Amino acid sequence: MGRFLIKEEVEALRRSGQILGEVLKKIRSLIVPGVRASSIDQVAEKEIRRLGARPAFLGYRGYPASVCVSLNDEVVHGIPRDQVVKEGDLVSIDLGVEFDGFYTDAAFSVVVGNGNALARRLVEVTREALYAGIKKAIPGNRIGDISHAIQMVAERNGFSVVRDLVGHGIGRALHEEPQVPNFGKKGQGTLLEKGMVLAIEPMVNEKGYRVKVLKDGWTIVTEDGGLSAHFEHTILVTDGAPEILTSWERG
Numbered sequence: 001m002g003r004f005l006i007k008e009e010v011e012a013l014r015r016s017g018q019i020l021g022e023v024l025k026k027i028r029s030l031i032v033p034g035v036r037a038s039s040i041d042q043v044a045e046k047e048i049r050r051l052g053a054r055p056a057f058l059g060y061r062g063y064p065a066s067v068c069v070s071l072n073d074e075v076v077h078g079i080p081r082d083q084v085v086k087e088g089d090l091v092s093i094d095l096g097v098e099f100d101g102f103y104t105d106a107a108f109s110v111v112v113g114n115g116n117a118l119a120r121r122l123v124e125v126t127r128e129a130l131y132a133g134i135k136k137a138i139p140g141n142r143i144g145d146i147s148h149a150i151q152m153v154a155e156r157n158g159f160s161v162v163r164d165l166v167g168h169g170i171g172r173a174l175h176e177e178p179q180v181p182n183f184g185k186k187g188q189g190t191l192l193e194k195g196m197v198l199a200i201e202p203m204v205n206e207k208g209y210r211v212k213v214l215k216d217g218w219t220i221v222t223e224d225g226g227l228s229a230h231f232e233h234t235i236l237v238t239d240g241a242p243e244i245l246t247s248w249e250r251g
């Protein structure tokens with residue numbers, strides 16, 4: 001985290017999050033059997049630019065696309081190519097936006113069509129873990145309170161949280177201090193203060209928490225081939241309830 005944000009900067013951050021939310025909603029409507037990952041990416045890039053923003057992932061450390069599309073045992077950072085989405089796939093979408101120098105980051109998972117009950121439950125539990133973490137993002141709490149809340153939701157449902165990848169501070173850059181792990185102890189880590197901006201992003205695995213990187217250098221998959229789901233929001237710590245800057249699922 002850098003210095004505190006002034007009002008105009010918070011407005012730019014809010015706009016960044018609104019644009020991201022709008023594009024995620026559009027992407028959600030595209031996820032039907034037969035859609036190609038590359039066409040999701042094309043639409044995402046076009047929509048972001050149409051709304052006056054820039055895709056934050058494109059070119060980030062050489063990443064070649066605007067969106068990450070991760071299927072089934074892919075945890076995160078799947079590169080959209082010619083993969084075709086099928087009925088029953090667990091699809092995770094991750095997107096970052098930069099507007100006027102301010103970054104937001106958000107992700108969701110969905111099971112295409114009916115899928116199986118386990119995949120649907122993994123998605124619901126991961127969403128619940130995200131919101132349990134967000135609830136703890138209040139002044140006076142510490143990062144560990146967020147981490148612990150996320151881990152509890154995942155593990156009491158028999159799932160595991162990925163250790164090797166974490167949430168993060170965000171705002172003037174895509175990744176800032178502090179790290180926001182999805183596992184940890186209450187009362188530990190950085191003290192939360194009003195004005196902090198955090199990307200909270202549980203990655204929850206059906207079986208073991210271990211992951212590995214594919215040969216493309218980006219795609220992270222579960223080591224045991226189990227399913228994985230991912231939800232993320234960028235939030236602003238306020239005096240009261242956290243403000244979800246990238247909200248889009250309701251309304």
Ligand code: MF3
Binds near residue numbers: 063077
């Ligand atoms: N949302 C991802 C994260 O915070 C960022 C993806 S980086 C990219 O970890 F290079 F893959 F785009």
Ligand code: CO
Binds near residue numbers: 105167199201232
């Ligand atoms: Co992130």
